[in-house]
Amino acid sequence: MNRVMVFLWRLGLGRWAQAWPGVGGRILVIEHRGRNSGNRYRTPLNFTPNGRSRYCLAGFGKQSDWYRNALAAERIIVWLPDGVWLAHAVDATEDEGSREWFRAVLIDSGFAARAVGLSPKIMTDDEVDAATASYRLVRLELIDRCDRDPADLSWVWLPVAAGAVAVLGLLARRRRS
Numbered sequence: 001m002n003r004v005m006v007f008l009w010r011l012g013l014g015r016w017a018q019a020w021p022g023v024g025g026r027i028l029v030i031e032h033r034g035r036n037s038g039n040r041y042r043t044p045l046n047f048t049p050n051g052r053s054r055y056c057l058a059g060f061g062k063q064s065d066w067y068r069n070a071l072a073a074e075r076i077i078v079w080l081p082d083g084v085w086l087a088h089a090v091d092a093t094e095d096e097g098s099r100e101w102f103r104a105v106l107i108d109s110g111f112a113a114r115a116v117g118l119s120p121k122i123m124t125d126d127e128v129d130a131a132t133a134s135y136r137l138v139r140l141e142l143i144d145r146c147d148r149d150p151a152d153l154s155w156v157w158l159p160v161a162a163g164a165v166a167v168l169g170l171l172a173r174r175r176r177s
Contacts, residue, residue, distance in 0.1 A: 026047050027047070028054060030087075035072040
């Protein structure tokens with residue numbers, strides 16, 4: 001699913017992938033470099049907004065590569081429905097009020113939380129704590145807008161539309177014959 005989500009963003013459909021956040025969740029993509037390899041990675045994540053910050057969860061905890069890469073980097077790039085941003089990643093797991101952010105991200109993940117058997121809207125605080133004991137809470141602090149466009153494949157829509165018009169024209173011509 002991660003590759004599909006990144007592909008949707010690259011096609012220019014990132015905003016549309018979030019048309020129904022209660023079901024599909026709120027999704028952003030972080031662009032980060034491998035702390036050892038230097039390779040570029042793109043990781044889609046569920047998030048909860050809070051002013052100029054976005055909260056995400058590392059569901060596999062400290063061993064998540066994106067988590068370690070993002071914290072090691074001075075800056076990462078964040079693809080959001082309202083544009084692309086430079087950001088700084090901070091581990092907020094131990095911050096005051098983090099339990100509420102854990103729950104909020106789980107709720108904003110739409111079907112993803114339910115897919116792993118969690119019902120964050122009705123779970124008690126103790127149940128949320130137990131379910132997320134190994135998770136890490138990450139706060140992405142938005143620094144400044146980027147002029148980059150993640151929709152580098154949006155050109156695909158022109159030949160697709162032209163092909164659709166041609167096929168429809170041929171079908172209409174056949175009906176008349």
